[in-house]
Amino acid sequence: MRRALITTGTTLAGIVLLLSLKPHESTLHNASAPLSTGDVPGPETRASQPAGPTATSGNGTFIGDAVQTEFGTVQVRITVRDGALAKVDVLRYPDEDRKSVAISRFALPRLTERTMAAGNAQIDTLSGATYTSEGYRRSLQSALDQAGVR
Amino acid sequence: MSAESSLRLVEPAMGTVFSFDVRTPATDEIHAALTSAVAWLHHVDALFSTYRPGSQISRLGRGELTVGECAPEVREVLDRCRELSEETGGRFSSTPAGRLDPSGLVKGWAVERASDLLYEAGALDHCVNGGGDVQTRGEAAPGRPWRIGLAHPADHEAVAAVVEGRDLAVATSGTAERGAHITDPRTGRPASALLSLTLVGRRLATVDALATAVFAMGEEAEDWLRSRPGLHAYAVTADHRVWSTPGFPFAAPLGAPCHAV
Amino acid sequence: MTALAPQPTTAPRAGHAPPRFAALLPGPVAGLGALAVLLLWWRTTPSVIGPAGWLTESGRITGLLAGYGAAVLLLLMARIPVLEHHVGTDRLARWHAMAGRYTVGLALAHTLTILWGYTLTSRTDPVTQTVDVLHYPEMLKGTLGFLLMLLVGATSARAARRRLPYEAWHLIHMSSYLAVFAAFSHQLVLGAQFVASPLARVFWYALYLSAAALLAWYRFLTPIVIAFRHRMRVAEVRVESPGVVSVYVTGRRLDELGARAGQFFRWRFLAPDLWWAANPYSLSAAPRPDLLRITVKAAGRHSAALADLRPGTRIWAEGPYGALTADRMESGRALLLGGGVGITPLRALFETLPGDLTLVYLARTPEDLALREELEALAAARGARAVFFVDEPAGHRLPLTASSLRRVVPDLPTRDVYLCGPPGMARAARTALREAGVPRHRIHHESFEF
Numbered sequence: 100m101r102r103a104l105i106t107t108g109t110t111l112a113g114i115v116l117l118l119s120l121k122p123h124e125s126t127l128h129n130a131s132a133p134l135s136t137g138d139v140p141g142p143e144t145r146a147s148q149p150a151g152p153t154a155t156s157g158n159g160t161f162i163g164d165a166v167q168t169e170f171g172t173v174q175v176r177i178t179v180r181d182g183a184l185a186k187v188d189v190l191r192y193p194d195e196d197r198k199s200v201a202i203s204r205f206a207l208p209r210l211t212e213r214t215m216a217a218g219n220a221q222i223d224t225l226s227g228a229t230y231t232s233e234g235y236r237r238s239l240q241s242a243l244d245q246a247g248v249r
Numbered sequence: 250m251s252a253e254s255s256l257r258l259v260e261p262a263m264g265t266v267f268s269f270d271v272r273t274p275a276t277d278e279i280h281a282a283l284t285s286a287v288a289w290l291h292h293v294d295a296l297f298s299t300y301r302p303g304s305q306i307s308r309l310g311r312g313e314l315t316v317g318e319c320a321p322e323v324r325e326v327l328d329r330c331r332e333l334s335e336e337t338g339g340r341f342s343s344t345p346a347g348r349l350d351p352s353g354l355v356k357g358w359a360v361e362r363a364s365d366l367l368y369e370a371g372a373l374d375h376c377v378n379g380g381g382d383v384q385t386r387g388e389a390a391p392g393r394p395w396r397i398g399l400a401h402p403a404d405h406e407a408v409a410a411v412v413e414g415r416d417l418a419v420a421t422s423g424t425a426e427r428g429a430h431i432t433d434p435r436t437g438r439p440a441s442a443l444l445s446l447t448l449v450g451r452r453l454a455t456v457d458a459l460a461t462a463v464f465a466m467g468e469e470a471e472d473w474l475r476s477r478p479g480l481h482a483y484a485v486t487a488d489h490r491v492w493s494t495p496g497f498p499f500a501a502p503l504g505a506p507c508h509a510v
Numbered sequence: 511m512t513a514l515a516p517q518p519t520t521a522p523r524a525g526h527a528p529p530r531f532a533a534l535l536p537g538p539v540a541g542l543g544a545l546a547v548l549l550l551w552w553r554t555t556p557s558v559i560g561p562a563g564w565l566t567e568s569g570r571i572t573g574l575l576a577g578y579g580a581a582v583l584l585l586l587m588a589r590i591p592v593l594e595h596h597v598g599t600d601r602l603a604r605w606h607a608m609a610g611r612y613t614v615g616l617a618l619a620h621t622l623t624i625l626w627g628y629t630l631t632s633r634t635d636p637v638t639q640t641v642d643v644l645h646y647p648e649m650l651k652g653t654l655g656f657l658l659m660l661l662v663g664a665t666s667a668r669a670a671r672r673r674l675p676y677e678a679w680h681l682i683h684m685s686s687y688l689a690v691f692a693a694f695s696h697q698l699v700l701g702a703q704f705v706a707s708p709l710a711r712v713f714w715y716a717l718y719l720s721a722a723a724l725l726a727w728y729r730f731l732t733p734i735v736i737a738f739r740h741r742m743r744v745a746e747v748r749v750e751s752p753g754v755v756s757v758y759v760t761g762r763r764l765d766e767l768g769a770r771a772g773q774f775f776r777w778r779f780l781a782p783d784l785w786w787a788a789n790p791y792s793l794s795a796a797p798r799p800d801l802l803r804i805t806v807k808a809a810g811r812h813s814a815a816l817a818d819l820r821p822g823t824r825i826w827a828e829g830p831y832g833a834l835t836a837d838r839m840e841s842g843r844a845l846l847l848g849g850g851v852g853i854t855p856l857r858a859l860f861e862t863l864p865g866d867l868t869l870v871y872l873a874r875t876p877e878d879l880a881l882r883e884e885l886e887a888l889a890a891a892r893g894a895r896a897v898f899f900v901d902e903p904a905g906h907r908l909p910l911t912a913s914s915l916r917r918v919v920p921d922l923p924t925r926d927v928y929l930c931g932p933p934g935m936a937r938a939a940r941t942a943l944r945e946a947g948v949p950r951h952r953i954h955h956e957s958f959e960f
Contacts, residue, residue: 106612112388114568121558121567138514138599161321172556173292177321184325186369187362189285189292222411223389224270227381227400228445230422233642235266239400239408242377244259244268248338 165191253390256372258283262290263298263356265380272374272389282370284346286363293359300349301383301475310349313502326351326358327401333458337473339464356419357382364453382420382460384453396500402445409491410483413500418453422446422464423485436476442487449481449498456480536605540582543717547578554703562630569624572616575858577697577714579613580690584721589728598833599747599790600956607666614663617656648696653694662686676810680787694718720942733778734827740764742825744779745801746871747817755817756794756805758823764811765799767830769948771858772928777827779802783815786804788828792855794881796862805880807851836863838954839926845870845919847939849877849931855956856930859880860888860896863928867894868919872908872935875899912945923947927957 165169174191177184225240234247235241256271256279267290269283297306300319304324308314316324317494328345343351358381358474360379364386368373374387376395385395394415402423412419423445446464463470474482474494483493493499544790551571558567586593586606593602631638643649664670665682674682698704704711736742742761749755774792778785789812794805808814834855842865846856849872860869867905869889873879877899889896897918899908908914917923925950929939936957943953 103611107615110616113398114571117552117571118558118564118567121555123557123559123563153421159321163292163320163322166292172447173288174324175289175292179321179325183328184322184362187281187289187366189288189366191288222267222396222398222408224378224383224385224395225381225398225400225408226378226383226412226419226421228402228421229265229380229382231634232261232266233638235380236642238646239398240268240381241259241266244257244270 159231256280258287260287260290260362262287263294263359263380264300264339265356267360267363267380268376268378269363269367270376270378270498271372271374272376276371278370279367281370282366286366286398289363289366290359293322293355293362296320297351297355298328299348299352306349306351307365320485326354329356329358330458333455333462337459337462337466340457340465351377353461354454354458356380357384357418358454360384360457361418361453381416382453382457384418385414386416388415389403399447399483403489409485410498411485412447412498414449414498416451417449417450417498418456419447419449420453420457420460421448422460444485444487444489446470446485447483449483450479529560533601536593543582544575544578546713548576548702548956550707550713554710555705560630560950561598562627564627565623565630566627568745569620569622569627571702572623573620573697573705574729576620578618579609580617580693581721583609583686584690587729587829587931588721588724590724591728594831595833598956599831610663610666614659617659621656621707639673646696648699651692652696652700655689655691655696658685658692662689669922673948676812677787685697729828733776733826736767736828737824737826738766740827742802742827744819744821744823744825747819748823749817750805750880751877754801754805755810757816759802759804759827760800761802761825763796763799764802765838767797769793769797769802769830769935770835771796771862772834772836772855773830775802775804775827775830777833778826778828779816779819780824780826781815781819784812784819787812788826789813790831792853793830793831793858796858805854805857807880809851832956834859834928834930834954834956839863839865839927841924841926842866843921843925844868845922845925845927847927847929847931847943848872849935850874850929851880851941852932852936853880853885854930856928857885859928860885860894861890867892867895868925869896870908870918871896871898872900872910872931873898875919876900910935910942912942912947915942916946921953923949926952926954929953931958 159178161177161179163175163177165172172191173189176188176190178186178188196246221241224243227238227240230238230240254270254272254339255275256269258269260267260269260391266419267287271279271283273279274484286289296302297303299307299310300346301307305314305319309316309319309323311350316327329342330341333341333354334343341353343349343354344405353395360377360382361384364375364384367377370385376383376389378386381400382475385397385447389395394413397412397417397419398408399410399412399419399421401409423443429490437448443464447459448459448463450455450459457481466473470484470508471492471494474480481497485490485491548571551567551574555567555570558564567871583606586602586609597605604747625636625643628643629636634642644653661750662685663685664675665679671679698711704714734914740761740763741766742759743783745760747755747757771793773789776788776790778788791804791806794800795803804817806813806818832855835918836859844859844863844865844867846860846863846867846869848870853871856869856871858869869885871882871885876898879900882898885896888894900906908918919925922943923946925948927943929943931939936955940955944950
């Protein structure tokens, strides 16, 4: 019994140690897409949280802070023209060769007769009231997506 | 028969699921744009999610930030919310029931931007579906426009109608899944004369936001829509009748009846 | 012998024990593998964010380790000769039991933490999330594997084993093959580490395929090859005393098996009651090129059925196994200390061990002293000493203490001791021997308690 406790405790401690050694927040890791500063019109301003001067309107290119999402670290560059968002560029996303694990995380259900209904109407996609991820799984849209993926 | 997709992706974000379907043959640039689009969605989620206490929108709502201190995306969204609010006589609002919550616009707007990313990378024919709000560009196949089914509000397995067209944005508002979450901001009470309302237009951000607003209009929706010729609507009422605006882009019937309400 | 022939266990040079460090090598090697697995997690995980992140990543770590552990468990039981000989069957079985408990615990931790982490991420509730996960690809199989693993673990607990008949426990335990097979696919399809890294997938396939290949060859195919090559059959069944039978096994070229006195085989008798299990029984006489003998006490359904074996019954045997051989002798003198049914390998050793031999045999009653006449005859023929002690009738008992052992065997500290008997007796004897001055490396003992 005592050995079991020691083993459990050591394992737990080991896992906690491993997890704690990883970054938990926004960290700017090495850019894979270099930030080219020379070819954009207008002033470049780094928008930082929380405080920082920003252009109130008009034109400009803003490089947002690297935002920590559950997907990973993402950083965008926004081009504003006449006060409206003209262009969005994503500068940094976590891992170029990481296939979206969506398909593995949210499995598309097995093809059922539902796809026949969709197939009869020969539709490409479905619009409806917003579904949650669980609702998606039950929906026709997931059957359509799966038919396309497989 | 469905046309061949060159690229498909399903990505959960913002509490729902986004489906990407690219018909233009995929190049490296389009692949990269798809990855960017996905990253963009997560970025938007991180900024705008009202479920995250640390998001800029939450902090702004609590007064911890001023608008000037927020990212330009936030300002843009709030500006457009204001415009839409005026346009709909207050029925669209970024502050329903007193909280700061521009969710009615954010999802459609994010999808529209994601679609732009793909388009600019050369994916001229694609479809992005963000939890039921759809932005299409181009066609599904050479000579064949996109066919977008409208989910039957009361039956997950049925299609109530099919919309057909090029460069269409389709958004549906309804009580179907999440329950009566749509509030009439003016009364603060649920808007429930309609079971679902689908708007069809060109750009999803506007279409998505207006769908929410028009849904809340209930019986007054038809009048309001008459003043907006660029928008088409299809509605299912609480007593299971349907109406649609004249010229609503129904798909030509293929033989099987698809109005089953 | 061709390259395909199952190699008999290679015997080290007579007089030299298998290097002791070899027994300790597999542990660190397995540990290195576990480190490699953790490194895989490390390299494919950019960050750990929030409680959901901590939980989900804990789930991934424990899942990876459990998957690795399952492969190690299979390898331990694959009857790989080099492991069986250098580490010893009994030690391998004990390691398997310990690693088995650990792996089941890891699998449980994996399931709980990853479900919890997913629940937090998807902002639903645990029940909804669990139902959701059950719909993921390969997850029905994964769940089946997990539940089977829990069942195997639960029935292997000492308390459960005491209540279960051996046959039932054995059958349930065999379902762990199914459990591992069922759970394999969900690891590759859903594991974030494997989605991210093709090298990891290769490594995982290599790990499992080699475990499967080794299992298939050494545990399943080798006995069949041996059966065809040596055609072992029951030659005769002789009742030695009430409840004790000897089974004589005949065959071709049995010397090529390389069996030695003190070793055992796993015997599968192809008779209606007995075919489903391959049970270990030690040779109770020195092996001959045309004859092997085992002597078994009827203790359970299987051993009792041996008495009814008909001559000519075919046998599939695997082996030889066991490290209790003459190779372990360091001195020129030995004490063979046996209790109850443990006398069987000692009887074989008594026939062949060189040097000055003393045999001490402890049993409950005089009737339980199996093979007594043979032992006395061997003692006379070889100039060795055989002494017997019983608990009943009173006055003939040998307490297992250092002093009483030294009285019987005055030069005890200079001898090699071969010890074989029921767990309680063996434990007491070991303590007494150590106290009497026998160094640890000269006590040779095989215990199948686990």
